[in-house]
Amino acid sequence: MHTNINRLRIVKIEKIVEETPTVRTFAFKDVASSNAGAGQFLMVWIPQAEELPMSVMIWHEKFYAAVTVRKKGYGSTSLYNKRVGESLGVRGPYGNSFEIPKNARKVMLVGGGTGLVPLLRLAIHLNSTRIDTTLIIGAKTHSEVFFEKLAVKCLEDTNHQVVVTTEDGSYGIKGQTTEAMLKLIGTERFDTIYTCGPEGMMKKILDLASASLIPVQASLERYMKCGIGICASCCIGDKLVCKDGTVFDSETLSSLSEFGLEYRDKSGRKCKYL
Amino acid sequence: MFAEDALELRREQSAERNTLSVNFGGMCLRNPTILASGFLGISMDLFRRLYKLNAGAIVSKSISCSPIEGYRNPTIVSLDYSSYLNAVGLANPGADAFSEEIRENDNLPIMVSLVGSSEKEFPILVKKFDRLNIIGYEINLSCPHVAKMGIEVGDDPELVYRIVKATRLHTTKPIFVKVGVGNTDVLSVASVAKDAGADGITAINTLRAMAIDIDTGIPVLANKIGGLSGKPIKPLAIRCVYEITKKVGIPVMACGGIFDWEDAVEAMLAGASAVQLGSVLATEGLSSFHAICTGIQAYLKRKNAKNVMEIIGLAHKY
Incomplete structure (x- = not known):
């Protein structure tokens, strides 16, 4: 039906x-x-x-x-x-979805908190197409780490590694996701980096990946009233996260000067991310 | 592309401009498709995108003196693919932030929609925008779901007169008054607006309506009551356009359920000088402006009309 x-x-x-x-x-x-x-x-x-x-x-x-x-x-x-x-x-x-390039052989996923949600759905596709996948999970502290076991299970049929970082070092690697990512892209070659999480983190990921010429796809989270492309609450530059996104590629993200810096509040005023 | 082809293309494009260009109420637009107030109207970047996609003009969200956050979600209910119910609550960034947003505008045909509850607020609003590059104002006196700022104002002809008059005294730019179907006859409101110096009318706003979820028994909108837009209200809009243009004799922009070029042509035959698009953008996306322009263009060719203004009000003779 x-x-x-x-x-x-x-x-x-x-x-x-x-x-x-x-x-x-x-x-x-x-x-x-x-x-x-x-x-x-x-x-x-x-x-x-x-x-x-x-x-x-x-x-x-x-x-x-x-x-x-x-x-x-x-x-x-x-x-x-x-x-x-x-x-x-x-x-x-x-909204749209993450795309897996035809020739992709090895990809990286970087997520923080509930930002892992779309990445797990992606992980299932990567698992079924046997693409080598590295997932970095970031959290403030050990008690805030979740989806680690589930992620490993989602990727069980393909070559994978799941790396956890905590800001206070109480679990996994001490530091931020971007530090772990930088280390990994320095030693291994990734075809694409997928990310979802706080916009500041995604902006950093875009900058680091662009410097190494790795394409990025980021799923953005914004306040929305309608979800169907008419209220403009979720607008970033001339794009609507609900209709044109939630996923944007490196080229688009680089052209959006508000990315990682500003969002619209419920009244439509521009506000700075803290 | 060969130089001759390029020339031919330019000729075609300029022919299209000439066929679709409209001139009414002190405004000259390249085509009669306009973004209705309340949709997407807060961002200069989006205005540029809409203009590139062939919007003839853009009406902003209704702007008030101070910012309004609006109601809690759900603020929009999709009833099917062609009608919507909303109670956004006139959410807008306020006059200061919005005048800042459009400060850099040089060539986009922007109309600023104004909302307020007394005649004192409108001159304050006009002062914030009058020196900017905008083509006119639309005064929203008909929002059906915000107390004291909407249809309650529009239902009070004396207050309508005072608001339009006060605004008129502070600007020489075109003023359109957006009317709704409330308790007072739309013709008398339009007529009062005309007497107070309005250059035109936008008809119509959404209609008071509601939706209840039958599983939980709960009204879906946080505000319970909202405004109905989309295809179901088109015949009502056509009637209002027809009557206002025929009996009051003032330019009208049609608004309400315009989904395709046939709707646009129907509204113009009823007397509309232009059509505003809203709900269709949720259903069909931002390409609607171009699609409707192309359809009108083809219709005019079939009818041997040189310009779209030739069809305005043709139904009046019947």
Whole structure:
């Protein structure tokens, strides 16, 4: 049956996974979401509370998908507090997806926090096409590291390594993802770098990768009202993250002077990232 | 490309400009397709992109004296592929930030949409924009989901008169008044706006409407009630355009459910000097401006019309 992805679909939360003390994954059955591309997002309605753009998380059961949320503001906390059996509304998936170049043999994925969500969906494709994959997971501290085991499982059929960095050195390599990335691109040759996470981090990754002539694809996260290309809340330069993205390549990212520096708040004013 | 081909192409392009160019209410536009207020209208970079994609003019989001964050999400509900319900709550960056945004404008045909609740605010707004390179103003007196700033104002003919008059005293640029279908007859509002010195009318705004999710029983919009846009409101827009242009005799920009060139032609036959595009951009994307222009162009050729203005109001004789 053809689904009009713009129509709100009510789904029931069937499983909840505690990823960290502040991050939970909510699984639900929805065919359209289960078929989402890596980088696509859903507009998730939390009844009587909010509607949030969320990257579509993988789930191991057929026809299922999930969303992973960190409790932060009112909307994300409302979602975080949902229980099994409660309803959410979803529309989408919207936006474009990461692309795997035909001749790619070895790629790197760099993600921080919930930014790992689209990268795991990508990892499944890389796994099935047997592309050599290095994944760098970044976190502030050990208790904030999640998806490490799941990532290893997603990549089990292909040559892979999963590197974890923590800023305080409590787990894995001490430092930032970009430091680990710099070390790796100095010794090995990567065809593409995929990233999703804080924009400041992605900007640094773009700069470092460009200096080494490695193409980058980044999935951007912005505040959205509509998700369908009309409100402009998510605009960056002359691009709309919801329609033209969420994934942008090096060339486009380099042309967007706001990338990593500025975003629009709910009123549409430009604000600086801290 | 050979020089002759290039010349031929330039000739064709300039022919297109001549056929589609419109002149009304003190504005001269290269074509009659205009970005409706409320859609994408906050970023200069996006305006440049829309202009490259053939928009004849651009109306900004409605700008108020101070920034407005708008309502909490959901602010937009997609009802199907051709109609939408929104209660954004007039979110906008405010006059200071927006005048800064468009300060560098040199050649884009931008109209600034203004919103406020009393006649005192509009002269303040006009002062922020009047020295910038803009082609005119649209006064939004018909937002259906914000108290004291929208259709409540538009429903009060005396207040409409005072607002338009106050704005008129502070600018010589074209002023269009965006009307909605509220409790007061749209013809009397248009007529009052004309008497107060408005150069034109934009008809119509969205209509008060709502949607309830049947699984949870909860109204979907955070504001519960919003404005309906898209295909379902087109016949109403056509009626308003027809009546206002025929009975009040003032230039009108048609707004409401214009999705293709046929809709655009219908609106112009009803009397519209131009058409505004909104909901179609969510359904068909930003290429709609070009697609509609191309369709109008072909229609004019079939009808042996030299310029699109020849078809404006042709239905009035029936």
